[in-house]
Amino acid sequence: MDNYTMLTDFYEITMANGFFNEGYKDTVVYFDMFFRTVPDGGGFAIMAGVEEVIDYLKNLEFTKEDIDFLQKKNMFSEDFLDYLLTFKFSCDVWAIPEGTPIFPGEPILTVRGPAIQAQFIETMILLTVNFQTLIATKANRIVRAADGRAVMEFGARRAQGAYAAVFGARAAFIGGVGGTSNVLTDREFSVPALGTMAHSWVQMFDTEYEAFCAYARNYPDDTTLLIDTYNVLKSGLPNAIKTFDEVLKPMGKRPKGVRIDSGDITYLSKKCRRALDEAGYPDCKIVASNSLDEYIIRDMLVQGAKIDLFGVGERLITSKSNPVMGGVYKLVAIEKEDGTIEPKIKISENVSKITTPCFKQVYRLFDRDTNKAIADVITLHDEEIDADKPYELFDPVYTWKRKQVDNFYARPLLERIFENGKCVYKSPSAGELKTYCKAQLDTLWDELKRFENPHKYYVDLSQDLWQIKNDLLRSVTYADKDI
Amino acid sequence: MDNYTMLTDFYEITMANGFFNEGYKDTVVYFDMFFRTVPDGGGFAIMAGVEEVIDYLKNLEFTKEDIDFLQKKNMFSEDFLDYLLTFKFSCDVWAIPEGTPIFPGEPILTVRGPAIQAQFIETMILLTVNFQTLIATKANRIVRAADGRAVMEFGARRAQGAYAAVFGARAAFIGGVGGTSNVLTDREFSVPALGTMAHSWVQMFDTEYEAFCAYARNYPDDTTLLIDTYNVLKSGLPNAIKTFDEVLKPMGKRPKGVRIDSGDITYLSKKCRRALDEAGYPDCKIVASNSLDEYIIRDMLVQGAKIDLFGVGERLITSKSNPVMGGVYKLVAIEKEDGTIEPKIKISENVSKITTPCFKQVYRLFDRDTNKAIADVITLHDEEIDADKPYELFDPVYTWKRKQVDNFYARPLLERIFENGKCVYKSPSAGELKTYCKAQLDTLWDELKRFENPHKYYVDLSQDLWQIKNDLLRSVTYADKDI
Numbered sequence: 015m016d017n018y019t020m021l022t023d024f025y026e027i028t029m030a031n032g033f034f035n036e037g038y039k040d041t042v043v044y045f046d047m048f049f050r051t052v053p054d055g056g057g058f059a060i061m062a063g064v065e066e067v068i069d070y071l072k073n074l075e076f077t078k079e080d081i082d083f084l085q086k087k088n089m090f091s092e093d094f095l096d097y098l099l100t101f102k103f104s105c106d107v108w109a110i111p112e113g114t115p116i117f118p119g120e121p122i123l124t125v126r127g128p129a130i131q132a133q134f135i136e137t138m139i140l141l142t143v144n145f146q147t148l149i150a151t152k153a154n155r156i157v158r159a160a161d162g163r164a165v166m167e168f169g170a171r172r173a174q175g176a177y178a179a180v181f182g183a184r185a186a187f188i189g190g191v192g193g194t195s196n197v198l199t200d201r202e203f204s205v206p207a208l209g210t211m212a213h214s215w216v217q218m219f220d221t222e223y224e225a226f227c228a229y230a231r232n233y234p235d236d237t238t239l240l241i242d243t244y245n246v247l248k249s250g251l252p253n254a255i256k257t258f259d260e261v262l263k264p265m266g267k268r269p270k271g272v273r274i275d276s277g278d279i280t281y282l283s284k285k286c287r288r289a290l291d292e293a294g295y296p297d298c299k300i301v302a303s304n305s306l307d308e309y310i311i312r313d314m315l316v317q318g319a320k321i322d323l324f325g326v327g328e329r330l331i332t333s334k335s336n337p338v339m340g341g342v343y344k345l346v347a348i349e350k351e352d353g354t355i356e357p358k359i360k361i362s363e364n365v366s367k368i369t370t371p372c373f374k375q376v377y378r379l380f381d382r383d384t385n386k387a388i389a390d391v392i393t394l395h396d397e398e399i400d401a402d403k404p405y406e407l408f409d410p411v412y413t414w415k416r417k418q419v420d421n422f423y424a425r426p427l428l429e430r431i432f433e434n435g436k437c438v439y440k441s442p443s444a445g446e447l448k449t450y451c452k453a454q455l456d457t458l459w460d461e462l463k464r465f466e467n468p469h470k471y472y473v474d475l476s477q478d479l480w481q482i483k484n485d486l487l488r489s490v491t492y493a494d495k496d497i
Numbered sequence: 498m499d500n501y502t503m504l505t506d507f508y509e510i511t512m513a514n515g516f517f518n519e520g521y522k523d524t525v526v527y528f529d530m531f532f533r534t535v536p537d538g539g540g541f542a543i544m545a546g547v548e549e550v551i552d553y554l555k556n557l558e559f560t561k562e563d564i565d566f567l568q569k570k571n572m573f574s575e576d577f578l579d580y581l582l583t584f585k586f587s588c589d590v591w592a593i594p595e596g597t598p599i600f601p602g603e604p605i606l607t608v609r610g611p612a613i614q615a616q617f618i619e620t621m622i623l624l625t626v627n628f629q630t631l632i633a634t635k636a637n638r639i640v641r642a643a644d645g646r647a648v649m650e651f652g653a654r655r656a657q658g659a660y661a662a663v664f665g666a667r668a669a670f671i672g673g674v675g676g677t678s679n680v681l682t683d684r685e686f687s688v689p690a691l692g693t694m695a696h697s698w699v700q701m702f703d704t705e706y707e708a709f710c711a712y713a714r715n716y717p718d719d720t721t722l723l724i725d726t727y728n729v730l731k732s733g734l735p736n737a738i739k740t741f742d743e744v745l746k747p748m749g750k751r752p753k754g755v756r757i758d759s760g761d762i763t764y765l766s767k768k769c770r771r772a773l774d775e776a777g778y779p780d781c782k783i784v785a786s787n788s789l790d791e792y793i794i795r796d797m798l799v800q801g802a803k804i805d806l807f808g809v810g811e812r813l814i815t816s817k818s819n820p821v822m823g824g825v826y827k828l829v830a831i832e833k834e835d836g837t838i839e840p841k842i843k844i845s846e847n848v849s850k851i852t853t854p855c856f857k858q859v860y861r862l863f864d865r866d867t868n869k870a871i872a873d874v875i876t877l878h879d880e881e882i883d884a885d886k887p888y889e890l891f892d893p894v895y896t897w898k899r900k901q902v903d904n905f906y907a908r909p910l911l912e913r914i915f916e917n918g919k920c921v922y923k924s925p926s927a928g929e930l931k932t933y934c935k936a937q938l939d940t941l942w943d944e945l946k947r948f949e950n951p952h953k954y955y956v957d958l959s960q961d962l963w964q965i966k967n968d969l970l971r972s973v974t975y976a977d978k979d980i
Contacts, residue, residue, distance in 0.1 A: 031715065089716065175625075175658050244973070334820055361727065
């Protein structure tokens with residue numbers, strides 16, 4: 015299925031029909047996507063999913079069959095169904111580029127357009143950006159834990175559906191892993207796929223040694239042997255070394271590695287390292303897999319594990335310790351017939367659920383000397399930040415907490431990806447996004463990169479935006495008390 | 498994409514090429530899929546995903562582009578790539594029907610066929626059955642917690658990718674939920690979709706009351722109002738009742754419901770119930786949503802929440818408390834050239850990871866009087882269980898634990914879905930599977946349905962199978978000690 019138009023919550027359609035019948039079809043509205051907390055208690059998330067959002071929006075179109083299906087519900091007006099069949103997507107969309115570190119409370123994607131359309135695309139935008147951002151963020155944590163060692167994404171078999179396997183592997187690559195086991199992600203996005211053998215390969219032969227020899231004969235330039243089918247130290251390791259000696263050496267080839275997929279991998283890796291070194295294979299890498307994540311990898315390295323490459327499966331591709339990214343999509347403004355933009359707010363007893371109204375932009379302020387990110391400032395969309403003057407940051411809740419910034423430059427983060435329904439953005443390749451992400455990570459202080467209790471990054475509002483939000487909060491609260 | 502042939506782990510292809518070059522292309526092998534632990538510590542899982550496995554296998558085919566892509570890797574022989582381009586899927590496949598309760602250690606899907614093919618399909622089979630079984634299982638837990646009240650699946654926006662949203666909603670329906678928010682799952686699988694309004698509907702109007710009136714005018718037969726945009730008790734509830742009185746009553750219509758999506762829902766539901774009853778709307782249902790799962794629903798009901806319908810989102814569609822189903826796919830036998838079947842075992846230091854060899858069948862034994870399931874017995878594939886004679890069950894580890902069963906009938910669970918590459922099974926509709934699942938659940942004792950510390954169901958081996966497994970274990974262990 016290339017067309018996910020019907021992948022939407024039913025209420026998007028009941029509301030769309032209602033907007034249509036109530037005369038709001040062409041009312042221009044603004045929606046923001048944002049999230050409230052970073053998965054796993056981290057200091058930041060990594061934006062991902064924009065390319066798939068673009069694909070979705072480019073293919074947005076109802077078929078005759080879709081309309082027939084909706085008609086049978088006996089809930090929607092004929093005029094509305096005619097509109098659905100013939101409408102052309104005409105929204106403007108802005109998004110923070112994939113690979114950018116993002117923070118709670120800031121708009122990461124903004125849609126401006128006719129109420130029906132802007133509302134309708136909520137489900138797929140959330141689904142896409144939530145999942146891919148979750149996996150890019152998790153991947154980056156795991157890569158940080160591996161501390162310079164290679165990490166590969168091996169999770170397809172435990173992914174939550176085919177899309178999760180394909181796009182999750184892409185997101186993990188943007189977040190920093192070196193490649194994937196998933197061949198389709200390689201074909202679609204040039205994310206390098208690799209892999210060697212399963213236990214079943216070893217079982218197919220009469221002995222482990224025969225299985226290893228056969229593999230080495232077939233892939234003399236790429237011999238990584240899985241050594242835990244029977245017993246790593248008593249069988250797999252000695253058979254691997256024998257294969258390297260008797261098959262590869264006569265061909266003038268060096269082994270690539272051995273893989274351990276079970277048991278006490280830290281302990282086994284040290285034993286393997288020593289034996290491989292002694293046998294004359296100090297260049298033979300040790301690959302570890304089996305339910306790894308950032309916490310286990312950190313512990314393994316603290317205990318001196320001799321591992322060169324981590325294959326990470328289910329705990330990455332599902333973000334197992336925190337499998338939900340709670341991004342939301344909220345109405346923030348409505349254009350009145352006279353062209354003025356009326357800000358909209360969603361209040362809540364729960365203060366963290368109060369939205370920030372208005373059509374907005376996000377600026378990231380960087381220190382000119384260190385190139386480190388100082389703060390994000392959310393502004394009205396057409397506000398500009400003059401980097402030639404000192405800029406005063408203030409906490410939007412504890413407003414007496416203030417800090418003056420100078421010697422900085424400011425970069426607007428939201429880039430336009432659709433203009434009046436036309437895509438105006440060319441997605442970089444996954445490899446380019448990975449490189450970009452790595453460079454962006456370098457702009458963050460190490461204190462933000464801790465797994466637990468990271469430093470809290472400033473996400474502030476401009477004075478003008480803060481004023482509008484506060485005025486609106488007071489007026490709504492006042493109205494509420496009046497009831 | 499209808500063709501997920503390339504969604505496979507790279508090692509499936511390196512092994513396939515190796516099998517081809519080593520002369521194992523036509524060697525017939527047997528693989529089993531099984532799982533080792535039930536998610537969330539439950540007593541059983543619910544099989545799902547068979548229909549999507551069938552679709553995958555029917556569409557299994559390499560394109561010229563796929564072959565070109567693989568050729569560029571410079572790892573695979575030309576003859577092998579030619580084989581891939583022209584091969585016809587020719588495996589036999591057996592699966593336990595969707596909606597059946599399944600237990601750790603038993604084969605839930607078995608593949609028999611040429612080594613290359615049977616190995617190659619591992620990734621998609623695991624991915625598909627793991628995810629859908631996970632969600633059907635979770636849905637069933639949540640439905641049990643709701644204790645007869647309706648449960649709807651509302652999780653698309655937090656699903657892990659588009660497939661997870663679509664097929665997860667189908668799996669949840671099989672597991673017992675009443676419907677979904679996902680329109681595409683309705684169109685594809687006739688799983689009823691429903692939904693009414695988001696907070697943005699309310700925000701689009703100048704007042705909450707106007708928003709409610711507009712909705713009631715548009716959907717007088719289906720008016721469920723979201724009452725927590727501003728304040729449930731001070732604003733949403735009184736405005737809803739006023740709308741019922743002033744818009745619906747004059748039309749002779751009754752309201753459908755009110756929905757609460759935030760705050761202390763248990764407390765608010767009681768207040769709403771009383772107010773609605775007093776206003777003359779005892780038939781108006783109360784819908785609750787907002788990060789619910791089986792534990793929260795159980796607590797809400799224990800505290801007397803007055804809720805008629807639960808909308809369950811992210812914690813169902815991702816199985817948040819346990820987002821990975823660890824099903825595996827293991828080689829269990831190889832047919833020798835003389836036609837004999839050689840059993841294969843994968844041993845492990847970790848006893849729970851030892852596989853059960855041979856081409857097998859699973860029988861479920863039911864008591865003739867109560868129709869309750871007594872035990873599952875894994876047998877050799879062509880063994881039959883004679884229900885006219887007493888049958889002796891024994892624990893495969895503590896073999897002195899024995900129990901004689903009589904007055905029973907036995908049902909083989911693995912049904913053939915492919916014969917020599919041709920699909921020979923017609924998937925029931927999602928609705929039929931839901932009905933079947935419910936009936937199967939009735940065959941399980943309540944002690945198995947606890948959320949924590951459920952009774953352990955017997956999954957035993959036949960005497961013949963046990964003997965083969967033990968002989969094999971001894972021979973392998975002996976060989977291992979010999980090294």
